Amino acid sequence: MKIITVNREFGSGGRELGKRLAEELGFAYYDKEIIDAIAEKSKLDPAYIEKAIEDGVLRNYPITFSHTFSYMPIIDSPATDLVSWQSDVLREIASKGDSVIVGRAADAILEDEHPFKIFVYADMDSKMKRCRERADTDEKLSDKELQRYIKKIDRARASNHDLMASYRWGEREGFHLFVNTSGIEIKTIVPALKEYAEKWFSNFRN
Amino acid sequence: MKIITVNREFGSGGRELGKRLAEELGFAYYDKEIIDAIAEKSKLDPAYIEKAIEDGVLRNYPITFSHTFSYMPIIDSPATDLVSWQSDVLREIASKGDSVIVGRAADAILEDEHPFKIFVYADMDSKMKRCRERADTDEKLSDKELQRYIKKIDRARASNHDLMASYRWGEREGFHLFVNTSGIEIKTIVPALKEYAEKWFSNFRN
Numbered sequence: 001m002k003i004i005t006v007n008r009e010f011g012s013g014g015r016e017l018g019k020r021l022a023e024e025l026g027f028a029y030y031d032k033e034i035i036d037a038i039a040e041k042s043k044l045d046p047a048y049i050e051k052a053i054e055d056g057v058l059r060n061y062p063i064t065f066s067h068t069f070s071y072m073p074i075i076d077s078p079a080t081d082l083v084s085w086q087s088d089v090l091r092e093i094a095s096k097g098d099s100v101i102v103g104r105a106a107d108a109i110l111e112d113e114h115p116f117k118i119f120v121y122a123d124m125d126s127k128m129k130r131c132r133e134r135a136d137t138d139e140k141l142s143d144k145e146l147q148r149y150i151k152k153i154d155r156a157r158a159s160n161h162d163l164m165a166s167y168r169w170g171e172r173e174g175f176h177l178f179v180n181t182s183g184i185e186i187k188t189i190v191p192a193l194k195e196y197a198e199k200w201f202s203n204f205r206n
Numbered sequence: 207m208k209i210i211t212v213n214r215e216f217g218s219g220g221r222e223l224g225k226r227l228a229e230e231l232g233f234a235y236y237d238k239e240i241i242d243a244i245a246e247k248s249k250l251d252p253a254y255i256e257k258a259i260e261d262g263v264l265r266n267y268p269i270t271f272s273h274t275f276s277y278m279p280i281i282d283s284p285a286t287d288l289v290s291w292q293s294d295v296l297r298e299i300a301s302k303g304d305s306v307i308v309g310r311a312a313d314a315i316l317e318d319e320h321p322f323k324i325f326v327y328a329d330m331d332s333k334m335k336r337c338r339e340r341a342d343t344d345e346k347l348s349d350k351e352l353q354r355y356i357k358k359i360d361r362a363r364a365s366n367h368d369l370m371a372s373y374r375w376g377e378r379e380g381f382h383l384f385v386n387t388s389g390i391e392i393k394t395i396v397p398a399l400k401e402y403a404e405k406w407f408s409n410f411r412n
Contacts, residue, residue, distance in 0.1 A: 119384075175384075177386065178383065180381065196399070199395050200395065
């Protein structure tokens with residue numbers, strides 16, 4: 001299976017890029033669907049799961065990947081279960097077919113699938129502009145507050161990513177292509193990214 | 207004019223990528239030609255100039271960009287002149303037509319031209335493999351020595367770049383596209399990069 005993972009700075013348009021790239025390639029696209037699938041497995045509230053995975057709750061809980069390393073009774077920790085549900089769901093997705101997966105540490109969890117890993121970022125002005133346009137943040141936020149909010153989300157994403165990965169969020173060596181979307185209309189660059197991704201995969205499948 | 211600058215880790219294939227991209231786009235390609243042009247202006251030895259610009263001699267000299275800030279007699283410093291010759295040559299190149307320029311801090315010196323800035327990198331194994339294949343390093347070097355050599359060149363490139371730029375060599379915010387060439391045959395990805403570059407420019411020229 002061909003898996004493309006998209007990690008992104010908040011406000012960089014990474015989600016749009018991932019969605020359009022999936023459409024262009026005819027790949028399945030996963031984003032919120034991952035949360036819903038975990039909710040089904042766990043019977044937890046989707047809003048709680050999203051918060052835990054994306055917004056930094058996880059790092060407040062003990063995490064373990066193997067009971068042999070545990071030094072306290074973490075078996076019942078909801079966060080540990082969440083990590084394992086998250087992995088299960090991502091592996092199921094990866095086994096179903098070619099897909100683009102945005103966020104959720106899929107780049108790290110699906111490492112063995114040899115995914116093509118894209119990191120999307122932009123300068124602060126562009127990110128603020130995009131947030132204002134999409135109106136996905138409180139419109140009453142001042143520029144300074146919005147900047148703080150963007151940085152806070154990114155710190156949480158980085159910290160949750162780094163719990164699961166052997167490299168840091170946004171670290172050069174961990175990813176295959178870094179796309180700076182400052183001043184760019186996402187849809188204009190997607191066909192080139194499609195071609196790049198196809199050629200990238202074909203380098204490892206001959 | 208459309209300017210594409212390519213910064214690259216030693217052994218990542220950035221030079222080949224730049225050259226092929228220029229061919230594909232029909233842009234002029236500049237690399238060693240820059241050294242020759244500076245040699246002509248300065249009457250200095252090309253080998254000395256290349257060493258000074260690429261291999262880290264510059265940082266051992268006082269550098270100034272404006273005499274109003276100088277506190278010592280640097281007017282006769284060969285390194286200061288070299289910086290100014292380097293800028294002159296790069297500006298002349300940029301005024302002549304669309305071009306791809308590899309290295310030489312062109313990304314920083316030509317900032318006002320709003321260049322499309324690519325950073326090319328790879329993991330250490332790929333870089334060592336590429337160096338061995340190109341035989342552009344001493345074949346008698348052990349793996350450890352070759353790694354040390356690669357890292358040394360990159361440190362010098364970073365240090366010379368950072369003298370001229372407002373951002374660090376390889377820093378996310380300073381560049382527009384980061385291309386990881388690990389395991390990739392460069393020529394396979396060049397058409398996609400061509401299309402990406404064209405679309406990137408068209409976003410700023412409407």
